[in-house]
Amino acid sequence: xxxxxxxxxRPVVMLCECAGTMKNLDFDELAMFAGTKAExxxxxxxxxxxxxxxxxxxxxxxxxxxxxxxxxxxxxxxxRFQRLLQRGLTLEVADIREGCxxxxxxxxxxxxxxAVRIVDAxxxxxxxxxxxxxxxxxxxxxxxxxGGVAGTQAAAELAQMGHTVELVERRPFLGGLAARIGTxxxxxxxxxxxxxxxxxxxTRKCFHRNVAIDNPNLHIWRRATVESVAGKPGDFEVxxxxxxxxxxxxxxxxxxxxxxxxxxxxEGNAKAIYAEFYDGRVHRSVDLExxxxxxxxxxxxxxxxxxxxxxxxxxxxxxxxxxxxxxxDTAPEHLISHLGYGHDGVVTQxxxxxxxxxxxxQSWLGQQPAQEVVMIQCAGSxxxxxxxxxxxxxxxxxxKHAMRLRLLFPEMKVTICYLELRAAGVGYESWYLxxxxxxxxxxxxxxxxxxxxxxxxxxxxxxxxxxxxxxLLRPDLVVLSTGMVPAADTERVAGVLNVDLDEDxxxxxxxxxxxxxxxxxxxxxxxxxxxxxxALVEVNTEASAVASEIxxxxxxxxxxxxxxxxxxxxxxxxxxxxxxxxxxxxxxxxERPAGVPRxxxxxxxxxxxxxxxxxxxxxxxxxxxxxxxxxxxxxxxDDLFGRLEVMIEGVEKPIVGFYCRECAGAAISLAGMRHxxxxxxxxxxxxxxxxxxxxxxxxxxxxLGAAGVFLAGCAEERCQYRTGDASAVEQxxxxxxxxxxxxxxxxxxxxxxxxxxxxxxxxxxxxxAAHVADPDGVPVDQPVASAAACEGGDGCGxxxx
Amino acid sequence: xxxxxxxEAIFERLPGGAPRESTGAVGCVIVRHEELCIGCGxxxxxxxxxxxxxxxxxxxxxxxxxxAESRRGALGAALRRVARRAPEGPIEVPELVTTFRSIIYxxxxxxxxxxxxxxxxADAAEARPVTVDEIRExxxxxxxxxxxxxxGPSAVGxxx
Numbered sequence: 001x002x003x004x005x006x007x008x009x010r011p012v013v014m015l016c017e018c019a020g021t022m023k024n025l026d027f028d029e030l031a032m033f034a035g036t037k038a039e040x041x042x043x044x045x046x047x048x049x050x051x052x053x054x055x056x057x058x059x060x061x062x063x064x065x066x067x068x069x070x071x072x073x074x075x076x077x078x079x080r081f082q083r084l085l086q087r088g089l090t091l092e093v094a095d096i097r098e099g100c101x102x103x104x105x106x107x108x109x110x111x112x113x114x115a116v117r118i119v120d121a122x123x124x125x126x127x128x129x130x131x132x133x134x135x136x137x138x139x140x141x142x143x144x145x146x147g148g149v150a151g152t153q154a155a156a157e158l159a160q161m162g163h164t165v166e167l168v169e170r171r172p173f174l175g176g177l178a179a180r181i182g183t184x185x186x187x188x189x190x191x192x193x194x195x196x197x198x199x200x201x202x203t204r205k206c207f208h209r210n211v212a213i214d215n216p217n218l219h220i221w222r223r224a225t226v227e228s229v230a231g232k233p234g235d236f237e238v239x240x241x242x243x244x245x246x247x248x249x250x251x252x253x254x255x256x257x258x259x260x261x262x263x264x265x266x267e268g269n270a271k272a273i274y275a276e277f278y279d280g281r282v283h284r285s286v287d288l289e290x291x292x293x294x295x296x297x298x299x300x301x302x303x304x305x306x307x308x309x310x311x312x313x314x315x316x317x318x319x320x321x322x323x324x325x326x327x328x329d330t331a332p333e334h335l336i337s338h339l340g341y342g343h344d345g346v347v348t349q350x351x352x353x354x355x356x357x358x359x360x361x362q363s364w365l366g367q368q369p370a371q372e373v374v375m376i377q378c379a380g381s382x383x384x385x386x387x388x389x390x391x392x393x394x395x396x397x398x399x400k401h402a403m404r405l406r407l408l409f410p411e412m413k414v415t416i417c418y419l420e421l422r423a424a425g426v427g428y429e430s431w432y433l434x435x436x437x438x439x440x441x442x443x444x445x446x447x448x449x450x451x452x453x454x455x456x457x458x459x460x461x462x463x464x465x466x467x468x469x470x471x472l473l474r475p476d477l478v479v480l481s482t483g484m485v486p487a488a489d490t491e492r493v494a495g496v497l498n499v500d501l502d503e504d505x506x507x508x509x510x511x512x513x514x515x516x517x518x519x520x521x522x523x524x525x526x527x528x529x530x531x532x533x534x535a536l537v538e539v540n541t542e543a544s545a546v547a548s549e550i551x552x553x554x555x556x557x558x559x560x561x562x563x564x565x566x567x568x569x570x571x572x573x574x575x576x577x578x579x580x581x582x583x584x585x586x587x588x589x590x591e592r593p594a595g596v597p598r599x600x601x602x603x604x605x606x607x608x609x610x611x612x613x614x615x616x617x618x619x620x621x622x623x624x625x626x627x628x629x630x631x632x633x634x635x636x637x638d639d640l641f642g643r644l645e646v647m648i649e650g651v652e653k654p655i656v657g658f659y660c661r662e663c664a665g666a667a668i669s670l671a672g673m674r675h676x677x678x679x680x681x682x683x684x685x686x687x688x689x690x691x692x693x694x695x696x697x698x699x700x701x702x703x704l705g706a707a708g709v710f711l712a713g714c715a716e717e718r719c720q721y722r723t724g725d726a727s728a729v730e731q732x733x734x735x736x737x738x739x740x741x742x743x744x745x746x747x748x749x750x751x752x753x754x755x756x757x758x759x760x761x762x763x764x765x766x767x768x769a770a771h772v773a774d775p776d777g778v779p780v781d782q783p784v785a786s787a788a789a790c791e792g793g794d795g796c797g798x799x800x801x
Numbered sequence: 802x803x804x805x806x807x808x809e810a811i812f813e814r815l816p817g818g819a820p821r822e823s824t825g826a827v828g829c830v831i832v833r834h835e836e837l838c839i840g841c842g843x844x845x846x847x848x849x850x851x852x853x854x855x856x857x858x859x860x861x862x863x864x865x866x867x868x869a870e871s872r873r874g875a876l877g878a879a880l881r882r883v884a885r886r887a888p889e890g891p892i893e894v895p896e897l898v899t900t901f902r903s904i905i906y907x908x909x910x911x912x913x914x915x916x917x918x919x920x921x922x923a924d925a926a927e928a929r930p931v932t933v934d935e936i937r938e939x940x941x942x943x944x945x946x947x948x949x950x951x952x953g954p955s956a957v958g959x960x961x
Contacts, residue, residue, distance in 0.1 A: 571806070573849040573850060573912055573914060574849040575847075575849050575912070575914035575915075575916040576847065576916055576919070576920075577826075577914065577916075580919075601850045601910060601912060602849050602850055602851075603848070603849065603850055603851030604851075606849050606850070606851075607849070625826055626807070627805035627806065627807050627808070627826055627827070627828070627912075627913070627914045627915075628805055628806045628807070628912075628914075629806045629807050629810065630806075694807070694826075695811060695826070695827075696807055696810055696811050696814075699811050699814050699815055700814060702814075703814045703815075731826075734820065734824060734826070734827070737820065737821055738811065738815055738818040738819070738820065739815070739818070741815075741817060741818045741819055741821075741933075742815040742816055742817040742818035743817065744815065744818075
């Protein structure tokens with residue numbers, strides 16, 4: 001699949017001698033060979049100031065010519081020529097340094113022959129240049145789903161940065177769970193602080209004092225839900241459904257309406273017109289489920305702030321990016337009913353917080369003969385039948401509440417039944433010690449049930465693991481430290497946004513190590529407890545982090561796009577293989593438009609796979625799995641076959657190494673920098689992702705005479721393209737099986753590497769080569785640190801024995 | 802035609818090779834278990850080539866053979882109890898009825914992509930791996946340019 005047309009000028013090979021460090025290469029011979037196919041320019045050091053100036057001249061003069069750089073590895077080129085690459089330089093790299101001269105012996109003839117082949121492969125089977133950007137044009141606005149602390153804080157920061165923000169909250173009031181729980185750890189004050197604007201003093205400001213939420217860029221949608229999302233990253237079209245709040249912004253919180261209202265809500269704890277949490281904008285709202293619309297409140301309202309003429313509305317907004325901050329909820333009743341929840345005298349920590357915050361309730365607490373309180377940790381958590389995970393907050397919440405109870409009621413006996421206390425955070429350990437000093441009893445062991453005596457008083461039988469003795473507790477109040485579950489709407493929102501959920505039902509983050517605010521869908525971000533229960537300290541950090549992340553996304557020029565894979569309509573039968581394999585949901589099956597070619601065997605209404613070029617990451621997984629070979633990757637099958645042939649034809653017992661240019665590429669090129677030697681018959685083929693390899697390529701390598709094939713990809717479960725590794729494992733197994741049946745078996749191996757494996761990858765390759773040379777003498781399954789293969793010495797990376 | 806294009810490309814290079822497990826990548830043979838089929842027609846919708854299609858008739862014997870513990874098995878047993886005589890064959894289904902329809906499977910049209918087996922909720926479409934003989938019928942002249950099996954190992958590091 002060469003792109004050279006008849007009238008295009010000869011390609012240019014820039015031969016770099018790398019300041020004389022490649023002494024085992026005969027550059028005259030290399031230049032003579034390259035001269036037969038291209039114009040050759042030699043330089044002792046192309047990355048020097050003079051060399052780069054020459055390249056600049058070449059870029060200006062030789063526009064449209066194919067440039068092949070024969071020298072160091074792609075990774076090194078990317079850094080050394082970074083500024084020229086940014087100015088539009090497109091280079092095909094032939095790695096004759098780390099991939100050849102630096103890792104091979106002094107046998108000039110053999111090493112030069114390999115270098116010639118590397119240059120030949122780059123000249124004849126070049127990859128397409130990555131010269132386009134994905135998501136270049138973006139709408140400068142953000143949709144934030146969820147008006148809890150995470151969502152509101154991120155929305156306020158984004159509005160301050162100058163972006164238009166649509167903040168959508170399901171309930172009538174902002175503030176989320178943090179507004180309900182009162183004081184929070186580790187500061188023991190309220191959890192409602194938000195970032196301030198320049199117009200305010202730089203002190204903490206809670207929801208009702210904070211004018212940052214009044215930023216004209218920030219639009220708050222109360223009682224609104226996201227119905228559907230269309231469009232693409234950078235320009236989503238979002239349908240919103242909003243229920244009326246009835247109470248308008250003219251409300252002055254006199255409370256007249258509540259006194260005239262005669263309807264109670266379903267729980268019976270408030271009127272149909274009610275106040276829940278003052279988020280600085282709206283005091284009251286109307287419970288539309290119970291309100292009889294009698295209009296009494298509207299008649300009495302002194303400011304005419306009650307408007308019953310409002311009706312539900314549907315609206316469409318455009319957003320460049322979407323932030324999900326739907327938060328979490330406390331575990332539902334059925335997960336803690338085994339611990340007596342539902343009986344009098346058993347409450348959750350959240351309910352206890354509400355009891356303690358409200359003085360009336362607090363006095364109830366004080367008036368009760370509540371002499372003894374028992375807190376049960378991990379209530380429903382870390383339990384395979386209930387919540388299998390640790391919610392991480394409950395330990396600290398229990399400590400906070402235990403200390404508060406001891407402070408409010410010094411006579412009260414507080415016992416915490418726990419299995420492990422997880423107090424890891426800044427200042428957390430001192431809280432634990434403080435609680436001990438405050439006289440809280442810590443009992444190691446949690447009860448499996450809570451029973452009740454004839455007076456309805458809780459009875460708890462628990463084994464104290466420290467003293468190995470049974471204890472019988474008869475508390476007045478049992479407090480369950482319940483875990484957190486995804487907010488009720490999480491699954492639906494995830495479906496609308498097309499993002500994945502993790503095994504616990506929270507929004508899945510893209511990478512647990514360093515991409516905690518991105519979801520599996522480009523342009524959709526996540527912050528706070530939507531991605532798993534989090535303490536407020538982490539929520540605040542994440543909200544700010546995601547705001548800058550979204551700002552970067554909206555203001556960046558766009559992601560540099562590898563040339564996307566293309567579907568050959570005449571070959572595509574419209575099965576669902578590519579669609580199910582694509583890790584980026586970039587492929588859809590669509591109606592075949594009239595006039596588009598169709599394979600003869602496909603039925604009349606047969607579908608056609610369509611690849612969204614901007615969503616495609618060009619990993620090649622679809623191309624490697626398409627049964628009909630109807631998908632052409634930018635490194636096509638013919639290019640790969642060609643490269644294989646150029647690299648190994650006529651070589652005695654060649655070993656083919658397919659490697660991904662991500663993590664395995666880093667390990668291999670770093671090993672090359674360390675001059676870690678391996679035999680010359682090892683021929684490497686670089687790929688964007690190991691998922692590009694199909695069983696067909698391995699079979700073709702064997703057919704061309706490869707004596708062994710290894711594949712090197714990213715660390716296990718850490719494939720940069722998510723499923724490429726799994727696909728490669730499957731294809732390797734299939735190839736191994738087929739080769740075995742055809743009695744053409746060659747040693748096959750698949751390695752998971754990351755940059756730290758630079759010390760061992762050379763040894764691994766040497767060992768594999770030794771195994772290929774002597775399959776019976778050298779076992780294949782002890783690749784690292786095998787005495788038989790490790791020659792020790794300078795390049796070995798291990799201390800010699 | 803149970804081999805896909807990728808399958809053909811592979812087996813042209815591999816005389817005597819055949820997959821042990823079914824895989825849509827190289828092709829497969831579809832075996833239908835009518836007694837398990839619930840007639841939902843997902844295979845017919847998903848099939849690229851129209852090898853599976855919804856029929857105009859329904860064969861009540863499918864119900865008699867259905868697993869006894871399934872709803873369809875129970876229906877078959879009930880049918881057996883009330884029926885005066887055994888049905889002779891497929892019966893025509895009125896146009897409005899969508900569920901009780903037998904799937905017509907036309908092997909001639911099958912591409913071997915295995916999509917029907919992937920989408921079938923009842924395991925009624927099974928993808929069986931293609932056998933060496935079936936591959937031989939399709940791929941006539943295998944090319945074999947690799948080294949003859951049994952070549953002795955040679956020293957590492959010698960090339961060209």
